[in-house]
Amino acid sequence: MEYPKCDFIICNSSSSQEHGSEINNLLDDPLCNPEHPIKVTFEDVTSAAYKIKSGIKNTPCEKSHISQLTGMNIFLKKDFLQHTGSFKERGARYALLMLDEQERKKGVIAASLGNHAQAVCYHGHQLNIPVTVVMPIIAPIMKIQKCREYNANVVIEGQNMFEAKQKAYELSKERGLKYINGYDHPHIIAGQGTLALEILEQVPDIDAIVVPTGGGGLLAGISVAVKTLNPRIKIIGVESERCASYSQAMANGKPIYTPIEGTLADGLAVPEVGYNAWETSKDLVDKMIVVNEEWVALAILRFLENEKCVVEGAGACGLAAILCGEMDEFKGKRVVLILSGGNIDTTILGRCLDRGLAADGRLVKCRVTVSDRPGGIAELCKLVCSIGVSIKDIIHERAWVTSDVFSVEVIVVCETRDYTHSVELHNLLQEKYKNFVFENFPAHPRSLSTSHSF
Numbered sequence: 413m414e415y416p417k418c419d420f421i422i423c424n425s426s427s428s429q430e431h432g433s434e435i436n437n438l439l440d441d442p443l444c445n446p447e448h449p450i451k452v453t454f455e456d457v458t459s460a461a462y463k464i465k466s467g468i469k470n471t472p473c474e475k476s477h478i479s480q481l482t483g484m485n486i487f488l489k490k491d492f493l494q495h496t497g498s499f500k501e502r503g504a505r506y507a508l509l510m511l512d513e514q515e516r517k518k519g520v521i522a523a524s525l526g527n528h529a530q531a532v533c534y535h536g537h538q539l540n541i542p543v544t545v546v547m548p549i550i551a552p553i554m555k556i557q558k559c560r561e562y563n564a565n566v567v568i569e570g571q572n573m574f575e576a577k578q579k580a581y582e583l584s585k586e587r588g589l590k591y592i593n594g595y596d597h598p599h600i601i602a603g604q605g606t607l608a609l610e611i612l613e614q615v616p617d618i619d620a621i622v623v624p625t626g627g628g629g630l631l632a633g634i635s636v637a638v639k640t641l642n643p644r645i646k647i648i649g650v651e652s653e654r655c656a657s658y659s660q661a662m663a664n665g666k667p668i669y670t671p672i673e674g675t676l677a678d679g680l681a682v683p684e685v686g687y688n689a690w691e692t693s694k695d696l697v698d699k700m701i702v703v704n705e706e707w708v709a710l711a712i713l714r715f716l717e718n719e720k721c722v723v724e725g726a727g728a729c730g731l732a733a734i735l736c737g738e739m740d741e742f743k744g745k746r747v748v749l750i751l752s753g754g755n756i757d758t759t760i761l762g763r764c765l766d767r768g769l770a771a772d773g774r775l776v777k778c779r780v781t782v783s784d785r786p787g788g789i790a791e792l793c794k795l796v797c798s799i800g801v802s803i804k805d806i807i808h809e810r811a812w813v814t815s816d817v818f819s820v821e822v823i824v825v826c827e828t829r830d831y832t833h834s835v836e837l838h839n840l841l842q843e844k845y846k847n848f849v850f851e852n853f854p855a856h857p858r859s860l861s862t863s864h865s866f
Contacts, residue, residue: 441581444596446667449691452598454640457605457633460506464603467505467538469494473614473748477718482734485746487615491607492723492754496530496558498679499630499752500594503603504531507592508539510599516541521589523547523580525573526555527679527753528594533562544589546580548572552757574683595627596686605633611748612638618645619745622730624752625649625658625700626680628689634750635696646698648739650729652677653702661685662700676708676764679726679753701739706771707732712761713768715751724756725764773831773854775804777823778838781847784820792822795844801837802827821847831857 443450471493476486491499508520519542522532529545536543545559548570559566567583570576584591593600607630611621621638623631635647651658654675661667667685675681711728714735715721730749733739739747756764769775782788789808796803805825828834834853841848 441591441593441597443598444593444687446687449687450598452601452605452632452636452688452692454636456598456602457609457637460502460599460602461606461609463509464502464505464606467535468502468606470610473611476749478714478731481718483743484734484739485744486734487618487746487748488719488721489607489611489614489748489750490721492721492727492751496527496534497753497755498527498531499604499607499750500527500531501535502606503597503600503629503633504528504592505535505539506603506606507597507599508532508535508541511541511590515590518588518590519543520592521546521580521584521587522592522594523573523577524594525551525678525681527755529559529564530555530562530755532592533559533564536564537562544580544583544587546570546576546583548576554757555755573681593686595629595682596688597629598688601629601633601686601689601692603633604630605637607750608634608637612641615746615748617746618642618748620646620648620698620739620742621748621750622648622650622733622739623750624677624680624726624729625651626655626677626726627682628658628685628693630750630752631658631697632686632689632692635693639696646742647696648733649697649700650733651680651700651702652708652725652729653704655681655683656702657682657685659700659702661690662694666690676705676712676725676760676767677729679724679755680729701733703729703732703736703738706767707736709764709767710735710771711768712756712764713772716765721751722754722756722761723751724753727751727753769827770852771854773834773857774828775825776828776834776837776853777825777851778841779847779849779851780822780824780841780845781819782822782845784818788820789822792824792845795840796824796826796837799833799836799840800829801833 471491473487473489476488479486494501521544522528523546529547533543544565546567546569547556549568556566569579623634625631631649638645649658652675655672657670660670667687667690669684672681672683708725708728711731715723780792782792804827807823809821838850
């Protein structure tokens with residue numbers, strides 16, 4: 413690849429105009445220039461594979477137990493088994509190895525919420541290259557601490573990634589540090605593509621590879637490697653509906669600023685696809701799927717229950733695309749899912765599992781109006797327990813019940829075995845109580861092994 417001869421430039425893209433005047437003053441990365449995007453080649457990927465192999469794990473790609481539930485032959489590329497818990501190490505190591513001697517001495521700088529920061533810090537530590545990372549105040553404390561353990565200079569600044577990147581750009585110019593974009597630097601893209609080379613060696617006769625998509629670096633690297641070696645294989649991108657920047661780029665014909673919202677797939681929360689990633693991948697992607705948060709939560713739950721794998725939201729998006737029915741054309745086919753990362757905060761994991769159980773119809777909340785005379789609530793609890801349903805929480809409310817003063821509304825949160833068991837509970841309570849409703853209960857089963865509804 414040939415790099416454009418340029419210094420830092422002022423970003424004048426359409427995304428900048430939409431984001432507001434603040435971004436117009438942002439110094440941008442010379443290797444991520446919207447006017448001169450760099451198209452990463454297959455030769456770049458193979459070069460990266462050769463150079464990083466001594467420092468990167470060749471992670472397993474194994475057939476999944478979930479295959480029998482989906483009607484597909486699913487293989488899981490478990491790149492969350494890298495030392496820092498994500499595929500980001502591939503690109504980070506290659507970008508560091510490609511620095512010249514002067515750049516190595518001065519060091520590098522990056523901006524990240526977590527995975528890219530950890531990868532650069534770890535491999536910088538391994539290669540004796542000074543690393544500075546700028547992390548916004550919303551970055552998980554655990555990830556900040558990990559970066560410090562690798563002797564990195566950690567700067568906590570900015571309310572979000574935009575402000576953190578702005579600070580990183582400023583420090584890069586002030587201190588002469590090489591800035592490494594986490595998803596659009598050409599060496600990052602090439603490094604991520606090495607994952608595809610491993611997959612093609614590990615799994616024969618692949619029909620499709622499903623790639624979590626945020627800034628597009630992983631998608632670009634994988635698509636150029638796969639389509640060069642086997643154009644028949646379908647490349648499927650997946651992103652959350654709360655940060656669907658690649659879909660917006662496809663609709664717009666080029667990267668465009670896309671407002672993002674809080675998402676379980678925080679690793680994909682990039683408001684604008686990288687220019688180099690877009691130029692590399694735009695003609696190679698066969699399909700882009702957008703999934704909602706409930707399917708992501710359910711996928712995290714499925715991986716934990718069926719594979720004993722703890723993956724973050726971004727890594728679960730591939731399975732979410734299958735669960736929501738957007739890949740039914742691959743029934744009976746061989747499909748590889750990339751489990752891109754496992755760095756999920758333990759408190760967030762708990763919330764994801766609860767949301768997954770609710771989406772699966774196994775954690776239900778019902779409102780029942782019962783008699784406020786002695787034994788009314790006890791009778792309800794006895795009825796619920798009679799069919800083996802576990803009561804997780806119960807609250808009763810008198811002030812807002814409009815029927816009569818001798819009634820009380822009870823909110824009961826229950827855990828059931830499966831969707832069918834919840835339907836059984838619904839029917840039982842409906843027969844017994846006049847005023848009864850299930851709240852936010854899925855109209856149809858999201859469990860792949862059930863088919864009941866009401």
